[in-house]
Amino acid sequence: QVQLVESGGGVVKPGGSLRLSCAASGFTFSDYYMSWIRQVPGKGLEWIAYISHSGSKIYHADSVKGRFTISRDNAKNSLFLQMNSLRAEDTAVYYCAREGGNCSGGRCYSEGYFDHWGQGIVVTVSS
């Protein structure tokens, strides 16, 4: 079955960096778009970034643009989020999520929803 397992969270000082990883299994990772989504405890969901199946298409939310970078290694079935210049407001639970989609004629597409989520990893930015 599909499994997504995040790692790399923890406590970091403002201005510091962290790299989150998401290990994927149970599906052909290279066929799917992937996203990072975060949630401040007790609050709503905020989409942060997505990356296409091949890594050729990447979008980041304005709130993290220039500070966070999404990437993937299809050979290792892994998704990453490099977070630099961290701020207190980046404190949240971070989820990796697979985007529902399909492949046709050698090209893969996202259908604009998240059909599988990891369990989440906590990132705390505090001095």
Added chain:
Amino acid sequence: QSVLTQPPSVSAAPGQTVTISCSGSSSNIGDSFVSWYQQLPGTAPKLLIYDNDKRPSGIPDRFSASKSGTSATLGISGLQTGDEADYFCGTWDNSLIAYVFGTGTKVTVL
């Protein structure tokens, strides 16, 4: 600040029906498919509805949804205590070039 507006909470007795609205604009709901997510306490969100009204396998038909113009609605019939959770709508916003979620609605079974 979310661009999709949901009521903060809804409640009903077991067996009853609740509906949750999700209001957006022409650049998001009006132009893209809507999905819905259920988040049980202390767990990750789970896909409930995709493409406005489709249920993934394993989701009971007590959960239904629709979209009209710039609004979407999730319905839960035959309410059960296990349905107590937060529910979020979501869709792509072509103006923001971002995926956006609703503000979330807490469902309470009385």
